[in-house]
Amino acid sequence: MDFQLPEDLILMRETVRDFVRHEVEPYAMQIEEEDKVPDSILEKTKRMGLFGLSIPEEYGGMGLSMLGECAVFEELGATINGFTTIIGAHNGIGSVGIVEFGNEQQKQRYLPRMASGEWLGAFALTEPQAGSNAAAIRTRAVKKGDRYVINGQKIYITNAPYAQVFTVMAVTDPEKGAKGITSFIVERSFPGFQVGSVEKKMGLHGSHTAQIYFEDMEVPEENVLGHEGEGYINALKILANGRAGLAARCLGSCQYLLDRSVAYAHERHQFGKPIFEQQIIQHYLADMATQIETLRWMTYRVAWMADQGQNVVKEAAMLKLYGSEVYNRVADLAVQIHGGIGYIAEYPIERFYRDARITRIYEGTSEIQKNIIASELHKAYQKQND
Known part of the structure; x- marks a missing residue:
């Protein structure tokens, strides 16, 4: 069992540590008070490749091992948690579903833009009546020709106000319970997609959370993530990852x-x-x-x-x-x-x-x-x- 990091990851960890101490932490109080991370910090974060930690190199990311990701996240944890949450939610639950379960067409379309930070990712599972009991979601996806029509809402979605790509769980077969849930890749630009007001939170200032609504939102069948009926299992794996x-x-x-x-x-x-x-x-x-x-x-x-x-x-x-x-x-x-x-x-x-x-x-x-x-x-x- 060897936890030793290679030289390139040690250097990267030191670079992130320097970035956190000298370029993020001095703005911590400003971020806390304004509830906004300065664009200059986010742009530097993009240039450093920190939005592509978990995305394979062939799609423009760093393709770090889990050991390497943890080394970077440990350094990021040493500053304002709202800033860290933007990066963590994107690299974790926001993109890992596409990395793990996406087909090649989906990966080619979404991962390069997500790795660069041009498109941020979010994960949409929780609903008003379905928090810890994720199998109780009610958002419905009905197949119509080569598309699914989705209606419903999600709450407490991190990165929702500015994310462009959402991994969304919806019920495709109500008779099958958890086995009737399917995961979809949803783009912010899809007609019928709407973001609600930003929640005011106790902490994590700088990271924004909001409800999202789907009203007759049409999603192409090629945006099914994995296979129909695998959404609940996918969600559990994404969260565990x-x-x-x-x-x-x-x-x-x-x-x-x-x-x-x-x-x-x-x-x-x-x-x-x-x-x-x-x-x-x-x-x-x-x-x-x-x-x-x-x-x-x-x-x-x-x-x-x-x-x-x-x-x-x-x-x-x-x-x-x-x-x-x-x-x-x-x-x-x-x-x-x-x-x-x-x-x-x-x-x-x-x-x-x-x-x-x-x-x-x-x-x-x-x-x-x-x-x-x-x-x-x-x-x-x-x-x-x-």
Whole structure:
């Protein structure tokens, strides 16, 4: 088991780290207040190829291994999470479906533009009555000749206000339940496609989420992703694929919070000495460091396993569960160490504290991850006892 990165990825990680520290982080407060990432930062992100991390080289992307993606996402996690979410959602659930299940015609049409950042991707599954219970979606796709006519709505769609390509799940056969769901590649320009108002969120400022509506939207049959009836399975695979990258982003945020907390504990004096000398502060920092190191090993082990072609359904669910829970605990301790200043919006600790909360909800709640883990344990038990 070798987690060592090749020289080119080490250099890329250092380049991304420099970009984050010197070109993104100085604008973090501006992004937080204006809820918008400056165009100059997004343009530099495109030139660096960061919108093509998961897209194969033959389609203009970097074609990174999962290990390489995680190394980049760890560095991106060390800045404002809204900016990181734009990139993460595009490279993960926004494009992986086309990479994994698309035919050659679909890949040629969409992936080069997505790799360059000209077209951003989004993933449309959740509906008002279908969140964790994804099989309960009601958006309907009816075959008419060589087209499907789609009606319905989706909610909480990351990148929706500016994405050009959407992986959309819709019901093609209501009688078959989950096996009657099909995935489609939908372009923003399709008549009948409409984006709703942008949601105001607790955190992830700079990343925008909105509802989308389909009203008699016609989708060519060649835009079916995979095969009819495979949409639910595709959705689960797409979500599972992105869990290592999301955990790596959590890891980067945690490391940032630990570094800031250690520095503050040495700089802040109470009762005539740095608060670092107080045992309770040392214990807080020790707990943070231990959980972060555990998360780091879990992240890169799952990434390595995925690169080896191993089944990582259980391990990826464990990683997403642990990564999001650790991020929330570390953020909470960082606020406690910083005291009052950690609660002030003018400083980054408060921002990370708010941003952390969504990680236990989106792309599969912590409770759903536990369900997946338990299900995999049950399958293993049955296999051993057959």
